[in-house]
Amino acid sequence: MAALPRMMELPELDALVRRALVRAGMAEAHAGHVARGIVACERDGARSHGLLRLPGFVHSLQIGWADGRAEPVCTCETESQLRFDARNGFAQVVLAQARARLVEKARRNGVATLLSGNSHHFAALWPDIEDFAAEGLVAFACVNSKKRMAAWGGGRPVLGTNAMAFAAPRPDGPPLVWDQSSSVLSQGDVLLAAKEGREVAPGIGCDAQGRPTTSPEAILGGGALLPFAGPKGASLAVMVEVLAAALTGGPFGFEDRSPAGGATTSLGGQFLLVVDPGVGGSDFAGRMQALTAALLEAGAERMPGDRRYAARRRALAEGVALDVGPLEMLITLAGG
């Protein structure tokens, strides 16, 4: 009989994740920022980016691939832009340092951008931006990641499954927030199919010769994931490489030098745009309400984020249910 899942309150989960990161070499102050994203995903039922990612963070720290003690440096500041070199540390640490100044700039000028280079990101992107929307701001973010995806008819991996995320406030509900990768299917889902001996659907990947395949092993073994909507998804992923890597000075997806074997965090960059609708604008809240109402009226099943918010309400009241596997992993990494 399989052991039953254990319910865990969020503060306890947060403390354990922090402890695991600190044990792996991360500075106390930084661990809080990274743990926050992992716990937020677990809380919101977005498990693919929750505890499942913790071993990757820990491994990257332990082997010295990522620097958990690096202090980000602000290399350039203007009225509306902040540039940071994360110095091989984490994007979340940069954001925590830059956040207040970024908001201040957006409030004053209507728009502000944060360019973060040489930063690791291995988490969901929405936790980075949801809070801006909760303060009435509109936010867009993107990160590039290690190469796994082909582009524009090519058959070899060259781009990351580069994620984009967007958040906007709603007066009558939690923020409208979406977060999506540039590939049809995530690497994680292909790994899962391989583990379970399943084929994947056509259009998801190609083999090492660039030929279409439904074999997860062929995709993972020298093949590539494919962008969603063919050239359109590739265009977006290339834009992310330009904004998050070319502009920030972080490595491109194809410049990945991560050690083989074992999941590691992606070293790249992050681009973040914040807009204050109140600077020169009027009734943004009313406009967002009208947009949401129209989408639902036209048959949209839900707003993006709604499923996460429902899971969040449950988790805040009852904690999260951890299966034995993740629980044991967490306790082991946290040092018992």
Add this chain to the structure above:
Amino acid sequence: MAALPRMMELPELDALVRRALVRAGMAEAHAGHVARGIVACERDGARSHGLLRLPGFVHSLQIGWADGRAEPVCTCETESQLRFDARNGFAQVVLAQARARLVEKARRNGVATLLSGNSHHFAALWPDIEDFAAEGLVAFACVNSKKRMAAWGGGRPVLGTNAMAFAAPRPDGPPLVWDQSSSVLSQGDVLLAAKEGREVAPGIGCDAQGRPTTSPEAILGGGALLPFAGPKGASLAVMVEVLAAALTGGPFGFEDRSPAGGATTSLGGQFLLVVDPGVGGSDFAGRMQALTAALLEAGAERMPGDRRYAARRRALAEGVALDVGPLEMLITLAGG
């Protein structure tokens, strides 16, 4: 025997398009800005957005749906943002007025945005941003348009086929530029299929009951186009409604009040972001060169824009070939 196409030099084409717009009621100074985009598309072989659109512009002006004499008003200016009310005129006119100030702001602060509300757009988006890249800047633009597309599982039209475009400079070639709608297929292509009695592929649209259909008549007659990549394309199209309409004060796609019958321009808004890579950054040109080389090395067939640039070289040398139909339409609209 069909009459042969006539070759026309670009300055003559430009003069005729301007004359047609002025005859329909557009101010001389504005006509130049709008004609520029139409001629650029014809020159680059992007005919779906070239002369084919001229009757729609003319019709919208003639019936008073769009105001070809409206002077845009700058309603707010900060260190890094410009807000304009186009007052029912054209987005291209706003851009022409705002452009120099926008570039100056981006050069000083690293980033600048232009929010244009109550503006008509009926042209390709790439002509609005390619020139920024030619000056070494990175640019992103989006426009919303009248509702034609369903979203997030809904079966009724609520969003425009909202376009996004991106441009970045390349040191070793013309700018990398893409421009794409949020739908799988454009309304124009569905119209063409209907005209030719063809079915469209599955996944392109739904009928008035929200059911999948391959009938172009069903899609056009109360049905809806579908976003590319399902929820991911819808997410992007919703982001465009927020950036281009909610932020600017322009109407949403679902607030379309355009008169029925006859192609008309879309009244909405435009969001434009310009980034100067030189502010605090280094070797952006070298990075773009590396990105392009890696994409080609991984098998990409071409960079986006390359086909247009090839057509452009031919058109600059030889002019463009106009079939009898478009030629007669142009001459008629220009007053002979």
